[in-house]
Amino acid sequence: MKFLFLFFALTTSLFSRLNSSVIILTNWEIYKADIEPNQFEAVKWEKTSRTYFEHIVRGEATLVFRTVLPEIKVKNLILNTYHFDHHVTVYLEKNKIYENGDKRNNLTSFYRHFIDLPLDAGGKKLYIKVYSSFQNIGFSHEVKYGEKFDIISNLLRKDIDKIIFAF
DSSP: OHHHHHHHHHHHHHHHHHSOOEEEOOOEEEEOSOOOGGGTTTSOOEEESOSEESSOOSSOEEEEEEEEOOOOOOSSEEEEEEEOOSEEEEEETTEEEEEEEBTTTTBOOBEEEEEEOOTTOTTSEEEEEEEESSSOEEBSSOOEEEEHHHHHHHHHHHHHHHHHHHO
16 A cells, blocks of 8 residues: 555656656846835845845845746646745836735744735846844745646655654
């Protein structure tokens, strides 16, 4: 029985990876200060390969990440991230599409976020503003972009793999 379950999980995982419409966003730029949407185009952005910084915050810090979303044809487009910050705000172009956390109460946004995007988001600029007074700031996992079903299935499969090998 365990073998059949393992075989099913592995073949499903392999098949879905071949047909998956999930993109890991890697083409980030960063601005290391708090800015408002009307300033997004006026500041000088730096290229970055990192979206997570450890032990840089002494007091409070805000980082703003920017990328251009790739074109993708799906039914339900979402952005998925897992980060360790007090407050996060997400903008598509200059329009706020998501906000979570609270700067005043030291509440954390330390969990997975699923952010619905319009189907025409491809080719548009995405901005993610993160605020923290912890030592660490940014996304502690990859930022995924794509079909909602594929992203959630991928996350569940990772957990199923852990459950299978625990037996």
